[in-house]
Amino acid sequence: MKRRNLLLGIGGLSAAGAGMRTGAFSLGTVDRSADVTVANEDDAYLAMAPSSGPNGAYATQGSNKNELALDFTNNGQGGGVNSEGEFYFDNVLTVENRATQTVYVWARFGGGSQFDNQNLYLYPNGARDTKLNDQSNSVLTLAPGERANIGAYIDTSSTSTGSSETLTMTVRADVDNPSGTNSVGPSGGQALVVSQDPDQNEYGSIQNAIDDATGTDVLVEAGTYNEAIVIDKDDITLRSLAGAGQTTIRASTEDANVDFGTGSNKAVLVDGATDVTIDGFTVTFESAPANNSEKYAVRGRPDGSGGGPDNLVVANNIIEDFSTSDQPGNSGAVRAGGVSIDMNPTGGLGPATTNGIEVRNNIIRDIECVGDVDQNDSRAKGIAMNGDVQEAVIMDNTIHNIGTTSNEDPNAAEELANTSGVEGTEKPRGISLTENGPTGPTNFEIVRNDFDGIEGTYGQPAIFVGGSNGLGGSHAVRFNNFRHPVDNLSGEALVLRKNWWSSGSPPATSSADSDADGGVLIDRGPGAYDQNNSRSSQVNDAGSDL
Structure with a gap:
């Protein structure tokens, strides 16, 4: 030819x-x-x-x-x-x-x-x-x-x-x-741009871009975006172009106007969607209190049919500076959370399952429950996973200043409400792994995280593991810096390798009723911990590099 x-x-x-x-x-x-x-x-x-x-x-x-x-x-x-x-x-x-x-x-x-x-x-x-x-x-x-x-x-x-x-x-x-929406990124997938000063066919609102997306990159230019975000469709990558230091999502819990949209106690909600990535933002709240006394910066949960949020990635973010307090008429608990995965299903369904969650290279800091709490149940958590969460990876995060023992507020201060009961954060947690029914997180990896400033009125663990049917045969907690206790109630040995403990090497053990602080193990009886090869010096590359 x-x-x-x-x-x-x-x-x-x-x-x-x-x-x-x-x-x-x-x-x-x-x-x-x-x-x-x-x-x-x-x-x-x-x-x-x-x-x-x-x-x-x-x-x-x-x-x-x-x-x-x-x-x-x-x-x-x-x-x-x-x-x-x-x-x-x-x-x-x-x-x-x-x-x-x-x-x-x-x-x-x-x-x-x-x-x-x-x-x-x-x-x-x-x-x-x-x-x-x-x-x-x-x-x-x-x-x-x-x-x-x-x-x-x-x-x-x-x-x-x-x-x-x-x-x-x-x-x-x-x-x-x-x-318009025919713009594509380097891989050929749709790419939508959000800007404080949008050019032709760009968006001024993150939520508007997500609403128009069909499985895409949503690229956000520098600025402060006063809105709460809901991601309820699969294959969305929400990524800032200038990084967390210059790009902020700031949600309001009370304003229902054009700037903030409907009030929300979740700054970013991943509602049953799979394969979602949130990358490179500062996430925080306005100072106004939440009506139900709860605030969650990033929260993933299943949809009405029990699906999602599989393969959720939360990376390279700064989640910081907000508090919540007990409000008049609130009959429930007070909660403030950085990254929360809650597999408590909606609609009366049975237990939901998710896998592939990654929380990596984030700074999570200055999150508190403040003021008097009349229900004696206020909890601030850096990272929380509840229910059947399989094979999660929690890696390279800096988790500092979670909880408080007083009425001192972080930068996003709130007015205080009730005048009886516990003051401050009763139960702070750096990382919380808890059960929904009989099943809690399994086969997780907690690697190279740095914990400091976990402070409350009753216990202040860097890692808290609740009761469950087991932790899975391939879970691991490695190369972390612990200045606060590790507490395991699961009934199965928590595997701890090559971590640094402020109490020494090997770490000290404290009784369960001593309200101990420092890098120690809370005594939960024989077989609660499989601890070995602890380090004599801090892990230099633990925590976020942001």
Whole structure:
């Protein structure tokens, strides 16, 4: 069969806009070799280069990095593309956003007689049917510093045998999204952008973007978002672009206005959804009290049929500075929680099960129950898992200042209510693993966490394990720094390896009724702990690196 030679020249043209400069690329004159002069890629806001994979041989960059061409005639691997065929060339080039804003990138081809933007297009690797050729199909969403691998699709089925063409490709990068929800990320999945100052087809509200999402990345630019979030659909990644230090979700428990939406005692609720990720936020509350005396920064629970929240990932967040107190008319307990997984099902169903939960590299701090508590039951918890939670991973978290013994409030202070009973936080917990009925969390990993400032009026354990039918044969608690007790009521030995204890190595044991503090084991009888190889010095890399 005769070969059909195809030579493609690639150039760039940037759009003027906030955060982008006209001239980030300069479109040159296409010569016979189809090389196009562009701005030096080391200085460009949108950098393009051949990929490091085998198909990078189809892209050529000049020695001074200001020329880039695509050539599918012959790269030493077959002599070009055949006529009457379809060809996918994965990972030909890379595109990187070096600007300070999210940009949308697409490409258009021109100058040839046999090709249009349907039989010749670029696509993000892993999504060969995604045409990156503007609002008629899709555009590539790139956050600052983000890079994508790009492939090329060529359909020669309607071309002349033995012919050749030289085409030009115009690449556009714009801060405005011309295609709305047809924007995709580097993997080809939908990508929606939320901003305090939204550009065209972006969102001003995190919840609005989630409501429009169909399994997607929701990318949130820096700022404070005064809203409570509910995620009730699968495959949502909620990710900040500037990190937790610059991006805050601040929920209100009482305001029902346009800024806060309906009042909520949960800042972020994952309601029965699976494969959800929450990455890179500060999560907190306004100071107003919750009517039911409970606040949960991030909470996962099953839906009405008992499904979810499997594979929930809570990572790289700062969860901090809120309190709750007993309110007039409250007949229940007082609760304040950082990350809570509650498999107590709704709708009168039997026990629900979840697995694959990950809580990693978070700072969880300054969470308290304050004031007088007339029910003698106030609990502040850094991380809590209740019921049949299987194979959870709790890793690299800093859990500090959970609970209080007085009326002193954290930064998000509240008014106090009742005047009788216990003052402060009665039962603080760094990590709480408790049963729902007979079943509690099993086969969990608690690794490289740092505990400090767990303070209450009755017990202050770094880890509390409630009664259950067992912990699972592959659970482990390793390489943690304990300045507060570990208390295990499960009836099965809690496996502890290579942890540091402030009471010494091996750790001291204190009686159950002594209200002990410090890095000790609470005595729950023979066989409560399988403790070995404790460390004589602190675990240096324990806790979050935020």
